[in-house]
Amino acid sequence: MSVALSNIFSPHDAANLINCGRVIAFPTETVYGLGADSTNSAAVAELFAIKGRPSSNPIIVHTNSVDRLSESVLLGSKTEASELDKRVATLSTLWPGPLTIVLKKAPTIVNNVTNGATLVGIRIPAHPLALEFLSLCNNSVAAPSANRSNRVSPTNAQHVRDEFGDDFPVLDGGDCGIGIESTVVEPREDGVIIHRPGFIAPEQIASLAGPLISKETDSNFGQTVSPGQLALHYAPTTPCYLLSNLPSGLRRVAVLALASDIKQVQADFPPTWRVTTFKSTIEYAAWLYRSLRDVDRAGDVDAIAVLPPSPTGLGLAICDRLSRATHR
Ligand code: TXA
Numbered sequence: 001m002s003v004a005l006s007n008i009f010s011p012h013d014a015a016n017l018i019n020c021g022r023v024i025a026f027p028t029e030t031v032y033g034l035g036a037d038s039t040n041s042a043a044v045a046e047l048f049a050i051k052g053r054p055s056s057n058p059i060i061v062h063t064n065s066v067d068r069l070s071e072s073v074l075l076g077s078k079t080e081a082s083e084l085d086k087r088v089a090t091l092s093t094l095w096p097g098p099l100t101i102v103l104k105k106a107p108t109i110v111n112n113v114t115n116g117a118t119l120v121g122i123r124i125p126a127h128p129l130a131l132e133f134l135s136l137c138n139n140s141v142a143a144p145s146a147n148r149s150n151r152v153s154p155t156n157a158q159h160v161r162d163e164f165g166d167d168f169p170v171l172d173g174g175d176c177g178i179g180i181e182s183t184v185v186e187p188r189e190d191g192v193i194i195h196r197p198g199f200i201a202p203e204q205i206a207s208l209a210g211p212l213i214s215k216e217t218d219s220n221f222g223q224t225v226s227p228g229q230l231a232l233h234y235a236p237t238t239p240c241y242l243l244s245n246l247p248s249g250l251r252r253v254a255v256l257a258l259a260s261d262i263k264q265v266q267a268d269f270p271p272t273w274r275v276t277t278f279k280s281t282i283e284y285a286a287w288l289y290r291s292l293r294d295v296d297r298a299g300d301v302d303a304i305a306v307l308p309p310s311p312t313g314l315g316l317a318i319c320d321r322l323s324r325a326t327h328r
């Protein structure tokens, strides 16, 4: 089979590479993914090695249609639906979209995708090029964000090349519209656990399929807690602080904040500080990773100072990423 190895290739070329056991990057509406065939353990092992990801951190699998879910996960009966099945059905109305649902893994998904766990996260992304590419793949595609472990997630093809080199195969779908990762949920008989806050707000998950079960009170805590949620993550190379913890005396600082939150204090900043403001949490999410990467690339400030929005709705996911990016 002949496949294009240049940087510019089609969904068809990208799918051919995946079907041959290669690792490639592809766009989604949230962030770019680093994909491998989820039924090929050598390809998945190669993916972990390229990303530098600890094997304990499970990977989300991606497919293009609810009709293909049973290739990757075990679904309940439609005629005698349990509370869990009903929750899965309501949550899956958010697909295609920025939601990952943790379900029972089908035996075809190789064990290194989930580090041997019986549950796997699955998602149908809402990006036309991703859906076309996934429809041409023989199996679902295991894909973490296409950045080296712990670094800032990529939201365009150049970001992926900055991570893995100019020759790395990337299906180029332009800038990601959403810019922050999917919400990872695990439906249960008695409610839903949010493993990772994301673009879909907890309030929306609760109203669709609640109640929310807090991870702390979950009796299986420790077994099902999202293993990838490391304290330091999404970190730029420029030192990054919460504005409230910024060391004094720094001359050149890049500040990121919601316009409505910063107005009062901005007048007091030294003239050497550069302030980037966002009109809404949607804009904050869309520009966050790109802004962090732009500061790293320019290399012209001593530190980044971020002002988190209030932790409700989409603000919760932004606060989660900012607390990890600034962890020390
Ligand atoms: O938007 C997204 O979700 C992007 C795009 C590419 O789809 N993917 C992504 O993958 O962010 P990644 O690997 O960077 O983050 C996935 C997180 C893991 O850190 C882990 O915490 C959680 O999802 N996760 C994955 N599988 C899980 C499982 N079986 N149980 C609990 N949490 C899981």
Ligand code: MG
Residues within 6 Å of the ligand: 144, 145, 153
């Ligand atoms: Mg990631």
